[in-house]
Amino acid sequence: MHSVIETPMYLRAAKAAGMNDAEMKAVVDHLSMAPDDGALMEGTGGARKLRAAGRGKGKSGGYRIVTYYCGKDVPVFLLDIYSKGDKTNLTKAERSTLREILAEVANAWRESARRKAQELRRNDHD
Template sequence: MQADVETPDYLRDAKAAGIGGDERWSIVDHVAANPRAGDLIVGSGGARKIRFAAPGRGKSGGYRVVTYYGEDDLPVFLLNVFKKGDRVNLSKAEINALREELSHLAREYRQGVMRYVKGR
């Protein structure tokens, strides 16, 4: 199992999509157990899109969760989630913005952890 980080954008999106507690934890558990699950988003710098079934509706009526797992010493970052009925894919502009964000994410996470460890 890999540690997960639910980003503020992911939490906001999950709330907007109506993803409740048990359902949210089910997604988190699946991603932690399968950090490399999902399809790579071409041009994103390593993000993946995972399909999840919505209760009673199957995968076609489910959610798309965007994750990033860089290396074994990093958690899996849950970045965004959207209902399949609302959209199927990220736009080219969103993929470009995601690539820019991911280029800094691992470094900034490690720096934050080191500041915390050194501060103790």
């Protein structure tokens, strides 16, 4: 199983889109087993768009979830969600902003993990 992080932006958007707890859990469970699921979104630097069923709407009328997965050593990040009825695709400006943000996400995560591992090793030797 792969780790999944629900970002604050995703959590706000999920609430605004009307997702219930069971739907949110289903998304996390699915991505923990298939972290690279979803279509790569052109111009985003690696973001993916995952289709998920909404209450009685099926996948075609449900939610679009923006995720980021860049490797086995980094969690899947849930970045945003929207209902297909509200929006069909990200704008060029939104894709550009994502590209800028995602360029740093994996490096920042890996650096943080490296620092924590060093700290744990130091504490083990004390």
